[in-house]
Amino acid sequence: MPGTVLVVDDEKNIRRTLRMVLEGDGLEVRDVERAEDALQVLLEERIDAVVTDIRLPGMSGIELLQRIRSMASWTRIPVLVISGHASVGVAVDAIKLGATDFFEKPLDRDRVLVSVRNALRASQLADEASALRTAAGAREEMVGESAVMRRLYAEVEKVAPTRGRVLITGESGTGKELIARAIHRMSPRHEGPFVKVNCAAIPAELVESELFGHEKGAFTGAVARKRGHFETADHGTLFLDEIGDMPLAAQAKVLRALETGEVSRVGSDQTFNVDVRVLAATHRDLEREAREGRFREDLYFRLSVVPIRSPALREHPEDIPMLVGAFLREFCRQNQMRPKPVHPAVMADLRGRGFPGNVRELKNLVERLVILSGDEITVDDLPAESLRSREVRERHGLPAPEAAPAAREDDDDDDDGAHELRVPGERATLRQHRDDAERAYILDTLKEVDWNISRAATLLGLERTNLHKKIRGLGIKREG
């Protein structure tokens, strides 16, 4: 299994040892002393895995890890971190941030080899799986490599070749329509039409004529004969979006069409056959709607031969960097800009949000960031987390950022918002937002250096006394 491993360590001996061990195993090795140089190498060369010390002069190994995880084209590169004896806690944090594995000093030859080899094998398998899926066309638009998304791709691949009716459920903005389109694309009918009908958008009295067509003069306004969506979708796929909002009368007619494969236009007794595969989607709990009489139970059973659940974004936050990367490329291209880099703190912040509007909300946010930010997207560009997002996050027990501290009068930096007032309602002021970001960054840095204030102050570019002041002012406390 060939591959190139990038070793990042400021200690010459460690670099030499790792080079010997890895080259002895047939791997190529590149080594650099600093994280900054590692980023340069990553930009210029093909690297299959990174082994980095956590403590480095300048940018730390943790920040390097975060940068790698926040670039869409790098996010799948395995990153193994080396920690000193005293900083196993930091190594565990690194795992949470997406490190593949860690080892302690002094390095154990076999441990290193097993770990690097496993990491390379896992990432090659993931590459192959994703190449297969791309070949099959499933992923043309769907982004995400988390276990949750992989399960979804597997389900899509399984039902696509069949004629089975699929009911896609899931919260708004989770990608139900993308799933429906992927199923069609991967089905034997992909050369036939894909017809989408938004059942919630059609006025109740027009649903039947939209779906089944009408004869001239069938009702006032029916000035000409019209084909319905069932007819248009012949030999293809009919996607009934928001089926939960379809009026009961229309449901009866849809049920009949599904049972007999025949349809008739409004105002006509003549029936004819159509060859249509029906996919449906809803953000409602159809089972409950059926129980409570708002949806025909028999239709529900007919539609949900194969149920597929589209997962909420909070169930796979690990896909956020990859999604951000994909949307970033899309919107930068659309706006004729070069792809903008994203500060790792932005990814960390986004990963912690509740996203009640799911991927759609994230996508809209990225578009806004692309347009409003400068050369790099930083936490200053982020809007405050909305009240709804916070509620969702809390309801699902996702990790919460610490509460904002009481307003402080003194501040030592160039703060132009010293007299900002808290805006009632959901928005945090720029000041509160900046505090949150500062608090998170200082806390990360402190953890990284085991609360060595002098070291943290150096890394942060602050005087010790100023750092102490910030720690107090921002209400930062050492855990445990």
Ligand SMILES: Nc1ncnc2c1ncn2[C@@H]1O[C@H](COP(=O)(O)OP(=O)(O)OP(=O)(O)O)[C@@H](O)[C@H]1O
């Ligand atoms: N996994 C994904 N990868 C890339 N883009 C995605 C993904 N999931 C959703 N999107 C994007 O998010 C937006 C919303 O997706 P979609 O319209 O399919 O959601 P939906 O579940 O049908 O929402 P609603 O219930 O509100 O209709 C679209 O722009 C879509 O391209």
Ligand SMILES: [Mg+2]
């Ligand atoms: Mg939709």
